[in-house]
Amino acid sequence: MRAKELMDKSFVYLNCEDSVIEVSKVMEEIRRFTCPVVNENKQLVGWITSFDITRGLREGNEKISEIMSGYEEIATVHEMDPARKAVILTANNKFVTVPVVNDDNQIVGMVRACDIVELLSELYDIKVEKLYKAMQKQLKLMQNPLQQQASHSTAQALT
Numbered sequence: 001m002r003a004k005e006l007m008d009k010s011f012v013y014l015n016c017e018d019s020v021i022e023v024s025k026v027m028e029e030i031r032r033f034t035c036p037v038v039n040e041n042k043q044l045v046g047w048i049t050s051f052d053i054t055r056g057l058r059e060g061n062e063k064i065s066e067i068m069s070g071y072e073e074i075a076t077v078h079e080m081d082p083a084r085k086a087v088i089l090t091a092n093n094k095f096v097t098v099p100v101v102n103d104d105n106q107i108v109g110m111v112r113a114c115d116i117v118e119l120l121s122e123l124y125d126i127k128v129e130k131l132y133k134a135m136q137k138q139l140k141l142m143q144n145p146l147q148q149q150a151s152h153s154t155a156q157a158l159t
Contacts, residue, residue: 001082001083001084002080002081002082002083003077003078003079003080003081003082003083003085003086003100003111004080004100004108004109006083006086006111006119007079007086007109007110008110008112008115009108009109011032011036011107011109011110012030012032012035013035013038013042013107014026014036014037014038014048015037015039015064016037016039016045016046016064016068017063017065018063019063019064020053020056020057020061020062020063020066020067021057023048023053023064024053024057027048027050027053033049033050033096034047034048034096034097035047035048036048036099036107036110037064037068038106038107041104042106042107043104043105043106043107044071044074044076044099044101044105044106044107045070045071046064046065046068046070046071046074047073047074048064048067048068049069052068052069053067055067075089075093075095075098076098076099076100077099077100077101077111078100078101078102078103079100079101079102079108083111083119086098086100086111086116087111087116090111090113095113096112096113097110097111097113098110
């Protein structure tokens with residue numbers, strides 16, 4: 001599985017010149033803890049978290065550019081990277097979201113921790129279902145010889 005198959009393509013991105021107050025409202029409205037900051041070509045230039053917003057409001061910052069993490073501080077995955085890379089980044093760094101970029105460094109999606117949990121639960125359900133079916137099949141195979149033996153024992157007891 002590739003990162004592009006796991007990523008969420010529905011996300012909100014911000015501009016460096018967006019106001020801290022407006023972004024706080026947007027993030028609250030969409031219920032996201034993190035958002036990418038992009039330039040006019042939708043290339044990733046920064047990252048903003050709810051913690052950054054809190055700090056920005058407390059310190060009286062006006063623009064996102066004053067409080068965002070710069071590009072060099074952001075861990076990303078390429079859309080063609082194995083999805084496993086995003087999972088490992090999320091787990092090892094306790095990330096909520098990992099941005100997914102293309103060859104032009106444009107953000108094309110986000111792998112969120114909840115996407116990973118959803119995938120794992122689907123895989124778990126599939127494996128549990130397969131295990132259950134295999135056990136049912138095995139029990140049926142075991143029942144036949146037991147049933148035959150029980151029938152044979154019953155027949156002997158009657159004679």
